[in-house]
Amino acid sequence: MNKIISLLVLCLLTTALPALCNGHIDRPHDWTVEIETDKLPRQFDYHNSHLSDVVKTNIDYYHQTDDAHKTPYEYLWFHSSTTLGMERLHKFQIDQGDGIAINIKHKTASPDLLEKYAAATALTHIVLDAYMNKNAVTIVNVPQESYTEIVNQLQSTHHFITQADAGADHPVDSGINIFVQSDAGNSQTLYYF
Amino acid sequence: MRQFRQRSAGGNILVLSCVSMAFVALLMVLGASFGGLAFMHNRLQASADELALEGARTLNAKDRLGQINNMIVRGRQLVYAQQSTRDQAASESEAVQHLADQLLNDSIQNAQNLESERQNVLQPVCQSEAMDAMTSKFSELAPSYTITLPWLQVYGLKTTDWRFGEIADVQSNVTELTGQSDLSNQDRSDSLLQTSPGLNLYKHDQNHKLHGPLSYLSFKLSSLPPPINKVVSPARVVLANEFRPTAATYLPSAVQVKLHLTVETGLGPSARTEMVAVGTAATPGASEQQ
Numbered sequence: 001m002n003k004i005i006s007l008l009v010l011c012l013l014t015t016a017l018p019a020l021c022n023g024h025i026d027r028p029h030d031w032t033v034e035i036e037t038d039k040l041p042r043q044f045d046y047h048n049s050h051l052s053d054v055v056k057t058n059i060d061y062y063h064q065t066d067d068a069h070k071t072p073y074e075y076l077w078f079h080s081s082t083t084l085g086m087e088r089l090h091k092f093q094i095d096q097g098d099g100i101a102i103n104i105k106h107k108t109a110s111p112d113l114l115e116k117y118a119a120a121t122a123l124t125h126i127v128l129d130a131y132m133n134k135n136a137v138t139i140v141n142v143p144q145e146s147y148t149e150i151v152n153q154l155q156s157t158h159h160f161i162t163q164a165d166a167g168a169d170h171p172v173d174s175g176i177n178i179f180v181q182s183d184a185g186n187s188q189t190l191y192y193f
Numbered sequence: 194m195r196q197f198r199q200r201s202a203g204g205n206i207l208v209l210s211c212v213s214m215a216f217v218a219l220l221m222v223l224g225a226s227f228g229g230l231a232f233m234h235n236r237l238q239a240s241a242d243e244l245a246l247e248g249a250r251t252l253n254a255k256d257r258l259g260q261i262n263n264m265i266v267r268g269r270q271l272v273y274a275q276q277s278t279r280d281q282a283a284s285e286s287e288a289v290q291h292l293a294d295q296l297l298n299d300s301i302q303n304a305q306n307l308e309s310e311r312q313n314v315l316q317p318v319c320q321s322e323a324m325d326a327m328t329s330k331f332s333e334l335a336p337s338y339t340i341t342l343p344w345l346q347v348y349g350l351k352t353t354d355w356r357f358g359e360i361a362d363v364q365s366n367v368t369e370l371t372g373q374s375d376l377s378n379q380d381r382s383d384s385l386l387q388t389s390p391g392l393n394l395y396k397h398d399q400n401h402k403l404h405g406p407l408s409y410l411s412f413k414l415s416s417l418p419p420p421i422n423k424v425v426s427p428a429r430v431v432l433a434n435e436f437r438p439t440a441a442t443y444l445p446s447a448v449q450v451k452l453h454l455t456v457e458t459g460l461g462p463s464a465r466t467e468m469v470a471v472g473t474a475a476t477p478g479a480s481e482q483q
């Protein structure tokens with residue numbers, strides 16, 4: 001009798017458990033935060049303006065199991081890499097402890113340098129918000145054409161790149177790590193702060 | 194006897210006709226003079242309104258007043274959010290505190306830059322461009338005013354007053370940002386919002402300072418009509434008594450112009466007077482925040 005019960009439990013574990021996981025095992029994150037940049041050429045367009053060339057970023061998040069329902073989180077406006085303003089739309093209601101992937105997108109096919117700087121600064125805001133909410137940012141996906149400028153901007157704003165020659169086990173004293181990867185997958189950098 | 198009566202009656206009719214015609218001619222001249230005066234006054238008022246409208250349109254060209262108001266409120270929310278994050282990060286590692294400090298300092302610097310842009314760049318640019326537009330329009334209008342007729346002379350169009358201000362009881366164009374409920378509640382308890390009718394708007398001509406250590410930062414909002422259901426209010430002529438001067442450090446959203454014109458009658462007793470017309474106009478309202 002015991003053997004039959006054990007056999008039934010084993011069958012249950014081998015067949016039903018993978019179905020319950022529903023693909024979660026192969027995803028290292030539970031939530032995705034999307035940052036989309038858009039240039040606003042008509043903002044502050046006047047003589048002697050110090051604020052022209054504004055870029056707006058729309059930031060949404062959604063759960064991996066429900067990507068049809070995005071929650072608008074906030075808008076951020078930038079001039080160069082300076083954040084001009086914020087409009088918070090919703091609380092950062094991601095469950096504590098869940099992993100997050102951040103995807104950066106541009107509204108236009110050929111984003112300019114200011115959009116890439118804005119994306120890098122918006123990324124820093126979200127990484128800090130995620131940390132304060134006890135969420136790990138497992139990966140940051142960046143468009144291939146923006147990769148170099150975004151990682152350079154991160155470095156220029158006190159994010160430190162891990163030394164490649166330090167070896168995999170080299171200890172690093174950091175509070176926040178960001179693993180940035182191009183969407184084509186051929187460029188990757190790990191930053192710590 | 195019959196002959197005398199007939200001759201006398203004929204002379205009377207001629208004299209009466211002449212007197213009547215002279216009287217009618219006099220009335221016509223007087224009518225034309227008064228009609229001309231009324232016409233000139235209407236035209237002067239229309240010109241004053243046109244000048245004020247030109248200035249008002251230029252003041253808020255490309256919605257620059259609305260955009261700065263919108264961004265000041267969003268810059269304020271950014272400072273508040275970064276201050277809250279910095280407070281939360283106080284118990285975190287040094288690296289995290291450093292990042293929170295950096296973002297807070299950037300937001301403070303940005304708030305100061307916005308205030309500097311509003312006061313030192315936008316205000317002079319708006320007013321000087323509006324003055325240029327009105328002066329140019331005045332130069333077009335002035336020559337067309339000189340009229341010399343036997344019974345009427347019009348000359349000497351001049352302006353004595355160009356004033357920048359705002360329209361009474363028009364709040365700022367910025368609707369309440371509700372995403373940070375604690376800040377929103379604080380603003381309501383500080384009566385920084387006009388909550389009726391319909392729209393919840395941040396009050397105009399007030400410095401919307403934050404509480405606490407960052408209360409030294411200025412967030413000054415000017416009066417400007419908000420968009421209603423995405424419809425932008427056009428520039429419009431308003432009654433002169435609705436005009437209010439703006440406090441020195443706030444951006445204007447209305448213009449008032451005073452025009453003077455000398456009118457002189459030429460026939461009969463000479464009379465000379467100076468017509469005055471005051472034109473007042475409000476800028477176009479703000480668009481929605483992009």
